[in-house]
Amino acid sequence: MPVLSTSGLARTFTTKNGPVDAVRGIDLTAERGEILGFLGPNGAGKTTTLRMLTTLLAPTGGTATVAGRDLVRDPAGVRRATGYVAQSGGVDPSVSVREELVTQARLYRLGKAQALARTEELAADLGLTELLDRRTAALSGGQRRRLDIAMGLTHRPEVLFLDEPTTGLDPGSRADLWELIRRIRADHGTTVFLTTHYLDEADALADRLVIVDRGVVVAEGTPDSLKRTHAGSPDASLQDAFLAITGRPSAPQDQTPVAV
Amino acid sequence: MPTFLSDTALVFGRYARQTLRSKLQILFGVLMPLLYLLFFGPLLTDLPLSSAGSSWQLLVPGLLLQLGLFGAAFCGFGIIIEKQHGVVERMRVTPVSRLALLLGRVLRDALLFVFQSALLVLAALAMGLRAPLAGILIGFAFVALLTVSLASLSYALALKVTTPQEFAPVINAVTMPSMLLSGLMLPMTLGPTWLDVLSHFMPFRYLVDAVRAAYVGSYASSAMLYGVLVALVLAAVSLAVCTRTFRRAAA
Numbered sequence: 001m002p003v004l005s006t007s008g009l010a011r012t013f014t015t016k017n018g019p020v021d022a023v024r025g026i027d028l029t030a031e032r033g034e035i036l037g038f039l040g041p042n043g044a045g046k047t048t049t050l051r052m053l054t055t056l057l058a059p060t061g062g063t064a065t066v067a068g069r070d071l072v073r074d075p076a077g078v079r080r081a082t083g084y085v086a087q088s089g090g091v092d093p094s095v096s097v098r099e100e101l102v103t104q105a106r107l108y109r110l111g112k113a114q115a116l117a118r119t120e121e122l123a124a125d126l127g128l129t130e131l132l133d134r135r136t137a138a139l140s141g142g143q144r145r146r147l148d149i150a151m152g153l154t155h156r157p158e159v160l161f162l163d164e165p166t167t168g169l170d171p172g173s174r175a176d177l178w179e180l181i182r183r184i185r186a187d188h189g190t191t192v193f194l195t196t197h198y199l200d201e202a203d204a205l206a207d208r209l210v211i212v213d214r215g216v217v218v219a220e221g222t223p224d225s226l227k228r229t230h231a232g233s234p235d236a237s238l239q240d241a242f243l244a245i246t247g248r249p250s251a252p253q254d255q256t257p258v259a260v
Numbered sequence: 261m262p263t264f265l266s267d268t269a270l271v272f273g274r275y276a277r278q279t280l281r282s283k284l285q286i287l288f289g290v291l292m293p294l295l296y297l298l299f300f301g302p303l304l305t306d307l308p309l310s311s312a313g314s315s316w317q318l319l320v321p322g323l324l325l326q327l328g329l330f331g332a333a334f335c336g337f338g339i340i341i342e343k344q345h346g347v348v349e350r351m352r353v354t355p356v357s358r359l360a361l362l363l364g365r366v367l368r369d370a371l372l373f374v375f376q377s378a379l380l381v382l383a384a385l386a387m388g389l390r391a392p393l394a395g396i397l398i399g400f401a402f403v404a405l406l407t408v409s410l411a412s413l414s415y416a417l418a419l420k421v422t423t424p425q426e427f428a429p430v431i432n433a434v435t436m437p438s439m440l441l442s443g444l445m446l447p448m449t450l451g452p453t454w455l456d457v458l459s460h461f462m463p464f465r466y467l468v469d470a471v472r473a474a475y476v477g478s479y480a481s482s483a484m485l486y487g488v489l490v491a492l493v494l495a496a497v498s499l500a501v502c503t504r505t506f507r508r509a510a511a
Contacts, residue, residue, distance in 0.1 A: 054353050079355045090350025092342065094281065106270050107354040109263065151350065 002029035003191050004159055008062035011048050022048040024215035025062060033189045035181065037196060037206030041248040045215040046195050054084040054161055067158040083152035084161045089144060090151065093137035097128060097147055100136060101154065108155035122150045142173030149180065160184070162194040166201060178205050197250050199238040213246045267357040271364020279372055289331050290376045293323040297384055311447060313476040316389035321399055321471035322444035324377050325464060328403045331373050332410035333435050336418025340427060358506045362415060369411040370404040377403045395474035402471050405491040412502035419505055442468050466490040
């Protein structure tokens with residue numbers, strides 16, 4: 001039984017120029033403990049889908065079940081069972097690492113003592129112990145990302161959504177983050193649902209890929225099977241397969257992230 | 261609903277600590293009304309204002325609500341900055357009560373502006389204000405109610421815009437006419453009839469009149485009745501509108 005499944009999940013926005021179908025019907029599943037890479041060209045509907053799955057945006061069609069809860073009928077249940085790390089993170093630069101972690105735990109309704117204990121535990125696990133009393137503005141890019149992920153793990157979610165987790169990081173910090181994501185899955189059996197523009201990241205990290213374009217799923221499978229089917233050989237690059245599937249490259253890597 | 265209350269306390273605590281970290285900001289809000297008190301107040305002392313009590317009992321209530329009006333209307337700025345850091349979405353994906361996310365902030369604002377009001381009243385006492393204690397306390401209650409209303413509306417607007425550049429012009433367009441038409445500085449009864457009539461369409465006028473009545477000890481007046489009613493209706497409507505916006509935005 002998959003931990004996440006959607007059926008015809010859709011979102012239409014009403015604009016001055018008439019309705020825009022950002023997501024036209026997404027069918028996908030994620031198994032427990034799987035690292036799922038969610039890819040697509042700019043404007044394919046990745047962000048809109050992610051915002052629906054994290055309860056930030058109500059779907060206008062279709063259904064989804066996340067961690068056994070219905071997305072539309074029980075958004076509060078979905079929130080309790082999932083973690084979300086946005087591209088922009090979500091910490092206040094003027095607040096200390098400790099205060100952010102404790103507040104986050106309390107927002108997930110942990111008691112005071114539990115929140116303090118969980119903060120120490122997470123900090124030790126993610127290498128943040130020395131940084132607990134620093135303001136988040138003083139962290140390096142890689143440290144900030146570890147904090148963002150710690151925030152998403154506070155309540156031991158069954159599913160962790162990561163939106164472009166390594167955008168803007170130097171190669172060393174990216175490699176560290178991949179290692180961290182693998183370890184989270186190995187230690188806690190957490191399902192990781194991640195979007196990325198970096199195809200080498202998707203190739204190295206994800207067990208399975210779902211590629212969307214124009215609001216629908218256009219391909220899915222393991223990185224190797226996609227390369228074999230769409231680029232002719234498992235030794236081909238994922239970029240070739242991606243081009244064959246969508247006709248467009250994944251976003252240019254120098255693209256500046258847009259905070260939503 | 262204990263989780264709703266503890267959520268509100270949690271959100272309030274976070275923003276109260278944020279305010280306490282910037283002590284300058286706490287004092288800065290008193291600056292504008294304080295300047296009016298020091299350099300405008302003395303102009304009124306010998307003028308024939310045809311009101312009960314001294315000119316200070318007339319001016320200080322206006323300055324208190326001016327503090328609330330300008331302070332609360334700009335509260336939304338904070339949430340625009342937070343949105344840019346992703347803080348708002350990060351909180352919205354947690355199970356925390358949507359209403360608590362609004363109320364925790366608004367309570368912090370109300371407390372901050374009542375504190376600033378107290379500083380202003382202390383300065384006014386030094387300048388020569390004499391008013392009954394009960395009246396002064398009632399004045400603080402009106403500042404708190406006005407803050408709840410305006411800060412909520414300001415947050416709702418701020419949730420809908422993405423940049424401070426979209427936000428500031430709207431706030432200025434609302435606050436300036438509100439200040440002028442509610443007779444914050446001088447009572448509207450001094451003006452021509454058309455201006456007096458026009459000002460009755462400005463809800464804040466009733467609040468100012470009520471606090472002025474409180475400052476001369478006239479607690480059972482019609483001005484007080486209308487002021488209380490308008491302040492309560494304004495707060496209820498604003499909170500309802502904003503809770504809806506917070507829920508909607510959160511899907």
